[in-house]
Amino acid sequence: xxxxxxxxxxxxxxxxxxxxxxxxxVFHFCYDLNHFGLIRQAFRSDPFWxxxxxxxxxxxxxxxxxxxxxxxxxxQGWPRFWRxxxxxxxxxxxxxxxxxxxxxRSWISFGILHGIAVMLVLARLAAPLRGWLxxxxxxxxALPRLVADPFFDSRxxxxxxLVTRKPVTEDWAPVLPWLGVMLWGLAAGQWLLARRPGWLAxxxxxxxxxxxxxxxxxxxxxxLHQPVLIxxxxxYLWIRR
Numbered sequence: 001x002x003x004x005x006x007x008x009x010x011x012x013x014x015x016x017x018x019x020x021x022x023x024x025x026v027f028h029f030c031y032d033l034n035h036f037g038l039i040r041q042a043f044r045s046d047p048f049w050x051x052x053x054x055x056x057x058x059x060x061x062x063x064x065x066x067x068x069x070x071x072x073x074x075x076q077g078w079p080r081f082w083r084x085x086x087x088x089x090x091x092x093x094x095x096x097x098x099x100x101x102x103x104x105r106s107w108i109s110f111g112i113l114h115g116i117a118v119m120l121v122l123a124r125l126a127a128p129l130r131g132w133l134x135x136x137x138x139x140x141x142a143l144p145r146l147v148a149d150p151f152f153d154s155r156x157x158x159x160x161x162l163v164t165r166k167p168v169t170e171d172w173a174p175v176l177p178w179l180g181v182m183l184w185g186l187a188a189g190q191w192l193l194a195r196r197p198g199w200l201a202x203x204x205x206x207x208x209x210x211x212x213x214x215x216x217x218x219x220x221x222x223x224l225h226q227p228v229l230i231x232x233x234x235x236y237l238w239i240r241r
């Protein structure tokens with residue numbers, strides 16, 4: 001068994017985040033195979049792929065909410081928060097730039113990193129609400145189904161999520177409804193820390209250590225995995241010619 005990590009971190013949470021990273025990488029590899037014509041799948045309409053994406057994003061944002069609860073419990077101040085936030089926001093800008101080069105007609109203007117950057121600020125501001133976060137999260141999840149307007153269909157406004165149609169883009173994680181998932185993760189983390197702290201701080205089986213290590217470097221892995229996968233497939237196609 002591995003001993004618990006340093007204050008503000010949880011090996012168990014890192015392993016859960018690492019599992020999400022592996023799942024995401026497999027999903028993206030299949031997506032890349034489809035992009036290069038090596039398989040034929042309807043990623044934009046087949047429920048099998050749509051539900052997988054939903055599950056992966058849900059797991060990511062729930063982990064982000066849990067991690068925020070741990071950080072606040074450990075006394076994280078705003079300066080340290082902003083340093084980490086700047087890394088996420090900077091990587092989001094790089095994702096937009098890279099996607100614009102590779103997918104000029106469907107580039108990523110508000111993907112998962114953009115969403116996390118905005119939602120982390122909102123979730124941190126809402127953290128003092130504690131038990132009320134469950135209700136606030138429910139409202140955030142329900143709003144897109146109750147309120148929608150064509151005004152929000154443009155690239156400048158679709159980040160909020162109140163759209164009448166999904167945008168044509170390689171990735172899209174609007175504030176609504178996904179803020180609700182992060183708020184529920186934050187609320188769950190606060191509840192666990194108050195009533196079941198051992199569930200997050202407990203030791204991790206040694207065989208899961210690689211997942212925990214991956215989870216601690218999730219942002220770096222996220223930024224590097226697609227260039228590596230795409231580069232490897234391009235090399236394969238070049239050799240196969």
